[in-house]
Amino acid sequence: MTQxxxxxxxxxxxxxxxxxxxxxxxxxxxxxxxxxxxxxxxxFSLPLFNVPLPSTEGAGTDSSQMELDSVxxxxxxxxxxxxxxRSLSYDSIMIFSRTNRLIVRERTEVVRYRCDSIVPDGYAMxxxxxxxxxxxxxxxxxxxxxxxxxxxxxxxxxxxxxxGKRLRLIPSATxxxxxxxxxxxxxxxxxxxxxxxxxxxxxxxxxxxxxxxLENVYPTLQCSNTSIRATEARVDTLGQQTVRIAFSDAGNxxxxxxxxxxxxxxxxxxxxxxxxYYFAPKEGRVVGGSYVTFGNITFETSTGQRATGRHIIGMxxxxxxxxxx
Numbered sequence: 323m324t325q326x327x328x329x330x331x332x333x334x335x336x337x338x339x340x341x342x343x344x345x346x347x348x349x350x351x352x353x354x355x356x357x358x359x360x361x362x363x364x365x366f367s368l369p370l371f372n373v374p375l376p377s378t379e380g381a382g383t384d385s386s387q388m389e390l391d392s393v394x395x396x397x398x399x400x401x402x403x404x405x406x407x408r409s410l411s412y413d414s415i416m417i418f419s420r421t422n423r424l425i426v427r428e429r430t431e432v433v434r435y436r437c438d439s440i441v442p443d444g445y446a447m448x449x450x451x452x453x454x455x456x457x458x459x460x461x462x463x464x465x466x467x468x469x470x471x472x473x474x475x476x477x478x479x480x481x482x483x484x485x486g487k488r489l490r491l492i493p494s495a496t497x498x499x500x501x502x503x504x505x506x507x508x509x510x511x512x513x514x515x516x517x518x519x520x521x522x523x524x525x526x527x528x529x530x531x532x533x534x535x536l537e538n539v540y541p542t543l544q545c546s547n548t549s550i551r552a553t554e555a556r557v558d559t560l561g562q563q564t565v566r567i568a569f570s571d572a573g574n575x576x577x578x579x580x581x582x583x584x585x586x587x588x589x590x591x592x593x594x595x596x597x598x599y600y601f602a603p604k605e606g607r608v609v610g611g612s613y614v615t616f617g618n619i620t621f622e623t624s625t626g627q628r629a630t631g632r633h634i635i636g637m638x639x640x641x642x643x644x645x646x647x
Contacts, residue, residue, distance in 0.1 A: 390522040390523075390524075391522055391523040391524070391556070392520070392521070392522045393521045393522055393523060393553055393565050393603055394519055394520065394521075394603050395485060395516040395517065395518075395519045395520075395521055395553075395565075395567070395601060395603070396484045396485060396516075396519045396603075396606060397445065397482075397484055397485070397486060397513070397516075397606050397607065398605065398606025398607070399437035399440075399445050399447070399606070399607075400437060400440075401437055401438065401439050401440060402436075402437065403436070403437045404434055404435065404436045404437075405434070405435050405607060405641060405643075406432060406433070406434045406435075406452070406641070406642040406643050407432070407433050407435075407512045407610075407639050407640065407641055407642060408430065408431070408432050408639060408640060408642050409430070409431050409432075409433065409512065409637055409638070409639035410428075410429075410430050410637070410638055410639065411427075411428075411429050411430075411431070411504075411505055411509070411635060411636065411637040412426075412427070412428055412429075412634075412635070412636045412637075413425070413426065413427040413428075413429070413505065413633070413634070413635055414426055414632075414633070414634040415427075415631070415632070415633050415634075416631055416632045416633075417621075417629060417630075417631040418629060418630045418631060418632075419629035423460070423461060424460070424461055425458065425459070425460050425461075426458070426459045427456050427457070427458045427459075428456065428457045428458075429454065429455065429456035429457075429504055429505075430453075430454075430455050430456070431451055431452075431453065431454050431504060432451070432452040432453045432642065433449065433450070433451055433452065433512055434449070434450045434452050435447050435448070435449050435512070435513060436448045436450075438479065441481060443481065443483060443489060444481055444482050444483040444484055444487075444489060445481070445482055445484070446479065446480075446481055446492060447479070447480055447481075447482055447513075448477055448478065448479045448480075449477075449478045449479075449480070449537050450475065450476065450477055450478070451471070451473045451474050451475070451476065451503070451504070452474070452475075453474065454468075454469065454470070454471045454473070454474050454504060455467070455468070455469045456468045456469075456471075456504070471504050472499065472501045473501065473502075473503050473504060476498075477494065478491075478536065478537050478540075479491070479492035479494070480492060480536045480537065482513070484519065485515065485516045485517060485518070485519050486511075486513055486514055486515040486516050487515050487531070487533075488515070488533060488534040488535075488536045489534075490534070490536075491534075491536050491542055498540045499540070500540055500541065501539075501540060502538060502539045502540075503537065503538040503539065505538070505635050505637070506538070506539075506633070506635075507535050507538045507539040507543055508535075508538070508591075508593055508595070508615050508617065508633075508635070509538050509615075509635065509637070510595070510597065510613035510615060510635065510637050511537070512608070512639055513608060514569070514599055514608065514611075515531060515533060516567070516601070517529050517531075517549070517551050521551075521553045522553065523553055523554070523555060523556060523565070524553065524554075525552070525553045526550065526551070526552045526553075527550070527551055528548070528549065528550050528551075529548075529549050529551065530546070530547070530548050530549075531546075531547050531549060532544060532545070532546050532547070533545060533547055543577070545573055545575055546573060547571055547572070547573045548571065548572050548573065549569055549570065549571045550569070550570045551567060551568070551569055552567070552568040552569075553565060553567055554566045554567065554568055554598075557600060559600055559609065559610070560600070560609045560610055560640060560641065562600070562602045562605070562609045563602060563604065564600040564601055564602045564603075564609055565600070565601050565602075565603060566598055566599075566600055567598065567599050567600075567601055568596070568597070568598050569595075569596065569597060569598075569599070569613075570594075570595070570596040571593070571594070571595040571596070572593070572594050572595075573592075573593045574590070574591070574592050574593070575589075575590070575591045575592075575593060576588065576589070576590045576591075577589055585623055585624060585625070586623065586624040587621055587622070587623050587624075588621070588622050588623075589619060589620070589621055590619070590620045591617045591618065591619045591620075591633075592617065592618045593615060593616070593617045594615070594616045594617075595613060595614065595615040595616065596613070596614060597611060597612050597613030597614055597637075598611055598612055598613075599611035607641070608641070609640065609641045610638075610639060610640035610641060611638070611639060612636075612637065612638040612639075613635075613636075613637050613638075614634070614635065614636045614637075615633075615634070615635045616632075616633075616634050617632065617633040617634070618630070618631075618632055619631040619632060619633060
């Protein structure tokens with residue numbers, strides 16, 4: 323029973339029905355209206371989240387005297403340009419049933435993004451996991467070192483907007499095998515969706531997105547998500563002049579999987595995530611960051627068996643190299 327739930331958490335095929343976790347706070351709200359930049363213009367409340375306003379003390383009543391440190395959050399890639407990142411992630415997977423299970427994994431990956439071409443609505447990018455090594459412990463068993471994964475060497479081509487919104491998957495010339503990335507569908511992105519491109523230091527805003535999970539799972543999964551973005555400060559790090567951007571996300575995900583024995587397992591996951599990215603506006607790229615995702619999971623089989631679980635991912639990563647060909 324527990325083994326089936328573990329397979330479900332990492333299984334290859336997802337049929338998704340998605341809802342936003344915070345939607346329960348306003349069940350009768352109208353559906354958000356998409357704008358030309360792909361983000362909703364429907365306002366929503368942010369309880370217990372106080373946003374400081376710029377001080378106008380001594381500035382008189384003329385608002386033009388208030389100066390904002392504006393920031394352009396927009397990727398800049400050239401055809402043939404490659405960026406490589408090294409990520410260090412920690413997974414903790416717990417399944418609570420008649421026999422509780424715990425899997426702890428520490429993994430290191432090198433991921434390459436290559437700009438294949440510039441298209442009218444953004445960039446055609448190909449993501450490849452170049453290397454993978456993990457130390458994994460299951461319950462009280464000895465640790466096992468794994469240096470292979472089905473995602474290693476796999477070419478995943480997508481179109482992203484200049485702000486990182488995933489627009490569509492580019493079909494592969496060869497059939498793609500079903501599967502998930504090493505961190506499962508909700509592994510934090512290394513090229514995150516930045517949101518509306520015009521911002522300023524000190525700005526905090528909320529936004530609702532409908533992200534396509536193109537790099538982490540096949541067949542692809544689309545979900546809804548509510549985010550709060552804070553453009554916090556200018557920071558010099560990793561030899562770059564960057565802006566530190568904080569995100570917090572919330573969502574509720576439901577998907578069903580049918581196993582080879584025709585046993586159907588439905589999984590509902592409440593996902594919360596938060597972290598920081600360091601974005602270099604001049605170069606138009608992310609140079610590093612750290613992120614944590616926390617998923618509370620409920621499993622139910624077609625025979626009525628139930629179990630709960632928890633999946634926590636902590637990730638930090640940094641830019642290794644960049645080159646143009």
